[in-house]
Amino acid sequence: MSQITESLNRINDGVDAMRASHDKETAELKSRIEILEANGDRPLGVAGSGDRTNESHAQKEYRTEFLSWLRKPHDTLYKSRLTQASHDLSKKDVTIGTTTAGGFALPEQISTQIENRVRQLNPFRKLVNVQQCGTNDFKALVGMADGTTGWVGETTSRTATLTPTLRERAPTMGELYAYPQASNWSLEDIFFNVQQWLVDDVSADWSAQEATAIISGNGTNRPTGILNSTPVTTADTASPVRAAGVIQYIQPTTPGSPARINMDSLISLVYTVAERYLQEADACAFVMHRTTAAFIRTLKASTAGSYLWQESAALGQPPTLLGYPVYTCDAMTLHTVADGFPVLFGNWKRGYLLADRIGTTITVDPYTNPGYTRFYLRKRLGGCVLNNDALKALRSAD
Numbered sequence: 001m002s003q004i005t006e007s008l009n010r011i012n013d014g015v016d017a018m019r020a021s022h023d024k025e026t027a028e029l030k031s032r033i034e035i036l037e038a039n040g041d042r043p044l045g046v047a048g049s050g051d052r053t054n055e056s057h058a059q060k061e062y063r064t065e066f067l068s069w070l071r072k073p074h075d076t077l078y079k080s081r082l083t084q085a086s087h088d089l090s091k092k093d094v095t096i097g098t099t100t101a102g103g104f105a106l107p108e109q110i111s112t113q114i115e116n117r118v119r120q121l122n123p124f125r126k127l128v129n130v131q132q133c134g135t136n137d138f139k140a141l142v143g144m145a146d147g148t149t150g151w152v153g154e155t156t157s158r159t160a161t162l163t164p165t166l167r168e169r170a171p172t173m174g175e176l177y178a179y180p181q182a183s184n185w186s187l188e189d190i191f192f193n194v195q196q197w198l199v200d201d202v203s204a205d206w207s208a209q210e211a212t213a214i215i216s217g218n219g220t221n222r223p224t225g226i227l228n229s230t231p232v233t234t235a236d237t238a239s240p241v242r243a244a245g246v247i248q249y250i251q252p253t254t255p256g257s258p259a260r261i262n263m264d265s266l267i268s269l270v271y272t273v274a275e276r277y278l279q280e281a282d283a284c285a286f287v288m289h290r291t292t293a294a295f296i297r298t299l300k301a302s303t304a305g306s307y308l309w310q311e312s313a314a315l316g317q318p319p320t321l322l323g324y325p326v327y328t329c330d331a332m333t334l335h336t337v338a339d340g341f342p343v344l345f346g347n348w349k350r351g352y353l354l355a356d357r358i359g360t361t362i363t364v365d366p367y368t369n370p371g372y373t374r375f376y377l378r379k380r381l382g383g384c385v386l387n388n389d390a391l392k393a394l395r396s397a398d
Helices: 002-041 058-073 077-091 110-121 184-188 194-218 263-273 289-295
Strands: 129-133 142-145 166-169 173-176 179-183 248-250 284-288 322-329 340-347 352-357 360-363 372-384 390-397
Touching: 002 340, 058 194, 110 194, 129 263, 173 194, 179 184, 179 284, 184 372, 194 372, 248 263, 263 390, 284 289
Parallel strands: 129 352, 248 390, 284 322
Antiparallel strands: 142 166, 173 372, 179 372, 284 340, 340 390, 352 372, 360 372
């Protein structure tokens, strides 16, 4: 009898264990259905809606779990689901970045939106040479064009020619971060678009920081800017050559304090750039502050003449000056500042290198500030002048 009782007890224990497991799975499934139903009830434009046909099933699963976790980061169930979704992606060889310091990589959909918004707000993202790299130890080589060649006859002896010198350029690296926070009540509201909020909040600040670093960054935990080393008048062909991070400048000849920019000086600026760089016309452009652009737009052929800078006829394209596109950036010096450099021109692909570490990561902190959840987003990038012959500056001075 005792054996039968013992067997029945084991069966009952097994049934209880199965029932507990079933109840847990049912609860998880119910929670998932509620989340999906909430996503489905959202109007267009909120997180979870829109056409995402470029995402794989695994990527969609990861993004869904990620956005759910953002709303309740302290809930271990949501975190475990996100961890599993991340693991499933890695098994399918889908790259989303690496988890660091307890954080998760942003889903590709959100990271791409932030990157696109930064590119729209920061003209340099579409102008300079952006290289994706996986390490801080990233270097580029620039040929100094000092090799020699010669002419010989068919049977004439050949003498050795000079080998071109290579200059090594290493961008200075830093970490760009944002630390926004939202109230827990807003995160629990299904109509609060967490994804769009992060994109809008982060991209605007990152854009301004990137642009400023590319122009004037000091190289300490950030890119080294084009104007970090003061430009000089030394020409490309002079000996000794300029230091690797120093570009050449020209100065307007019109008298004044400071000297006024005129069309003659802009023409000189363009033709100071070597022909080999101007041949890549799609990489050449002016960059200036919008206030400087507004001043140049007022220049006329004569007092009663027509404006020298005409609008671009192509819809959606930047305006052109002397045949080259003009981009405005608030990080540039105003033309009214004495001894400033309000206009840059040249071949930006050749002139500046932006080393972009792959992946943007996020760490969510719902504990430090009661009632709020903080989001720590970060990415690493660096930059430096690549070829200092390819870019020129216009100086405003007495």
